[in-house]
Amino acid sequence: MRVLVIGSGAREHALLLALRRDPEVEELAVAPGNAGTEVIADQYDVDITSGEAVVKLAQRIGSDLVVVGPEVPLVLGVADAVRAAGIACFGPTKDAARIEGSKAFAKDVMAAAGVRTAGSEIVDNPAHLDAALDRFGPPAGQAAWVVKDDGLAAGKGVVVTADRDAARAHAASLLDSGHPVLLESFLDGPEVSLFCVVDGETVVPLLAAQDFKRVGDGDTGPNTGGMGAYAPLPWLPESVTTQIVDQIVKPVAAELVARGSSFSGLLYAGLAITSNGPAVVEFNCRFGDPETQSVLALLESPLGQLLRAAASGELASFGELQWHDGYAVTVVLAAENYPGRPRVGDVIHGSEADGVLHAGTARRDDGAVVSSGGRVLSVVGTGADLPAARDAAYTLIKSIRLPGSHFRTDIGLAAAEGRISV
Ligand code: GLY
Numbered sequence: 001m002r003v004l005v006i007g008s009g010a011r012e013h014a015l016l017l018a019l020r021r022d023p024e025v026e027e028l029a030v031a032p033g034n035a036g037t038e039v040i041a042d043q044y045d046v047d048i049t050s051g052e053a054v055v056k057l058a059q060r061i062g063s064d065l066v067v068v069g070p071e072v073p074l075v076l077g078v079a080d081a082v083r084a085a086g087i088a089c090f091g092p093t094k095d096a097a098r099i100e101g102s103k104a105f106a107k108d109v110m111a112a113a114g115v116r117t118a119g120s121e122i123v124d125n126p127a128h129l130d131a132a133l134d135r136f137g138p139p140a141g142q143a144a145w146v147v148k149d150d151g152l153a154a155g156k157g158v159v160v161t162a163d164r165d166a167a168r169a170h171a172a173s174l175l176d177s178g179h180p181v182l183l184e185s186f187l188d189g190p191e192v193s194l195f196c197v198v199d200g201e202t203v204v205p206l207l208a209a210q211d212f213k214r215v216g217d218g219d220t221g222p223n224t225g226g227m228g229a230y231a232p233l234p235w236l237p238e239s240v241t242t243q244i245v246d247q248i249v250k251p252v253a254a255e256l257v258a259r260g261s262s263f264s265g266l267l268y269a270g271l272a273i274t275s276n277g278p279a280v281v282e283f284n285c286r287f288g289d290p291e292t293q294s295v296l297a298l299l300e301s302p303l304g305q306l307l308r309a310a311a312s313g314e315l316a317s318f319g320e321l322q323w324h325d326g327y328a329v330t331v332v333l334a335a336e337n338y339p340g341r342p343r344v345g346d347v348i349h350g351s352e353a354d355g356v357l358h359a360g361t362a363r364r365d366d367g368a369v370v371s372s373g374g375r376v377l378s379v380v381g382t383g384a385d386l387p388a389a390r391d392a393a394y395t396l397i398k399s400i401r402l403p404g405s406h407f408r409t410d411i412g413l414a415a416a417e418g419r420i421s422v
Contacts, residue, residue, distance in 0.1 A: 003029070013037050014357055035358055065090065079097075096263040096264070117280040126172065147170045169210050187279050193288050207323060224337070228332055244278050248280060294367055357379070
């Protein structure tokens with residue numbers, strides 16, 4: 001099988017490494033990739049938001065399967081174009097990708113499917129903002145205001161704050177730039193990311209993971225695209241995972257089928273485990289980053305065959321997934337000033353080691369690997385238990401040198417110390 005992966009992050013690096021372990025995968029290509037993926041796949045620089053460009057590339061290199069990593073090409077219909085050209089594609093149609101691309105659509109689907117999620121209201125008129133903020137914030141029994149961009153914002157369109165002025169300022173700036181705002185009630189409880197391979201009504205869950213969205217230790221500072229993750233979750237009972245699949249993901253998949261927007265690809269349920277049980281924070285239409293780096297490090301089943309089965313309507317007969325024992329911890333190394341405008345162009349030392357996945361990296365003409373984005377690397381450690389996996393990840397990240405870079409030191413720490421319970 002010849003597989004083309006679309007994207008350039010550490011998630012795509014993790015996908016390529018897992019695909020390479022599948023004995024049926026003979027050739028790997030990536031577009032556009034980064035300085036880490038170029039050593040394991042043929043790399044092509046095409047416009048990945050253009051269905052036509054991706055199809056031309058897939059035809060030229062004879063891809064049997066295209067795997068689309070990021071949400072933007074999916075929301076723009078790249079998977080539709082690939083399928084229309086007769087090439088198997090792992091990733092939902094433009095129509096189904098609205099589950100991530102439009103929070104209003106996702107709320108409507110969840111309401112119809114009877115799935116628990118935060119109460120919400122869309123505000124598209126600045127004149128209605130203050131009254132809506134009054135309905136959603138403390139003291140109405142809530143810990144904070146949750147203000148989201150209705151569309152795609154790479155995780156950074158979300159502000160969760162107990163400060164009304166900060167909530168108002170974020171909402172007003174979104175409205176000023178023409179983006180409708182979603183106000184949500186705050187869901188209390190530990191967060192879970194559950195990735196499910198889905199084809200129509202067939203749902204195959206992967207290991208549950210937890211990610212860390214704030215930039216600083218102790219969940220301080222602004223939201224980011226994700227600063228780290230670990231899997232599996234020692235504090236999450238198997239029965240809760242089953243409940244999430246049966247009461248949340250399957251009904252949503254069935255509702256999408258009923259609407260004629262059948263989902264084929266990776267359906268990512270972001271949840272809070274509240275005192276009343278799991279409730280959805282968001283759905284995404286693709287693998288999450290950085291959780292994928294941890295989850296795929298533990299996957300024993302052949303990833304290429306799994307994704308091909310979903311893409312060709314054969315997921316129901318794929319069988320149960322196999323996993324390695326133990327845990328995986330991912331820590332993101334971010335550039336100076338991230339999640340603001342990152343410092344780029346610095347030489348990175350130590351990025352070639354096993355377990356170091358590349359994201360914002362590029363190779364300079366002289367061969368040096370330099371930083372080229374905000375989240376520069378994902379470092380993955382595995383171990384028999386969470387403390388051992390944390391040790392492995394932190395030992396590795398401390399061996400890397402990038403001027404001005406920063407990382408969180410508490411990824412998986414609360415779980416390792418048994419401080420999370422549901
Ligand atoms: N881990 C957050 C995301 O992928 O959106």
